[in-house]
Amino acid sequence: MRKEPISFEDLTFRTEEEFREHTKRNNCSVEKIDNYYYILSFDNCGPRIAIIENSNQSYTQIAYIDSNYYEVNKNLYIGILNVKPEFRNKGIGTSLYNYFEKITSQKLEVNIITGELDYWTEHEERVRFYTRLGFEVMPKEDSVSFLIEKRLK
Numbered sequence: 001m002r003k004e005p006i007s008f009e010d011l012t013f014r015t016e017e018e019f020r021e022h023t024k025r026n027n028c029s030v031e032k033i034d035n036y037y038y039i040l041s042f043d044n045c046g047p048r049i050a051i052i053e054n055s056n057q058s059y060t061q062i063a064y065i066d067s068n069y070y071e072v073n074k075n076l077y078i079g080i081l082n083v084k085p086e087f088r089n090k091g092i093g094t095s096l097y098n099y100f101e102k103i104t105s106q107k108l109e110v111n112i113i114t115g116e117l118d119y120w121t122e123h124e125e126r127v128r129f130y131t132r133l134g135f136e137v138m139p140k141e142d143s144v145s146f147l148i149e150k151r152l153k
Contacts, residue, residue, distance in 0.1 A: 009061065010060075010061065011052075011060070012058055026041050035053065035054070036095075038051055039051075045067075046066075047108070048066045048067070049065050049099060050064040051096055062083065063092050063093065063096045065078060065080065065096055065100050069108055074108075074109050074110055075110075075111070075113075076104055077114050078113065083096070094132070097133055110152055110153075111153045112149060112150065112151050112152065114150075115130075116145055118145055130148045133150070136149045
């Protein structure tokens, strides 16, 4: 079984007003797809996308992806892609990544998307996930981690 990073970043809003205030305060764009809200924000490092579920009158983050953008080589580096355990194996991670690639390619000039699968990750599950998304997965010299790479141009 895959070990988790230090923690899943829990984010819950008790009301629609709280949710809307958060997105406004953080200058987020919001797109509703099916029953989920895809929230895009940028900080001084790069884009972040979260998926928020509206259930029982609360809004809860169920998945997110953080990245760094390196303009010099047009590299978008995935720092973390995480899905709450109870939402895994339901297509949420794939949907999140596909949205991430589509929206960031529209807003940034991206030639390559890269990342690293660290020691806390069960490699077989993650390798299959990224391979299905079109990434090349390469073992690092330390034989504990993997590099992932997907060329867009």
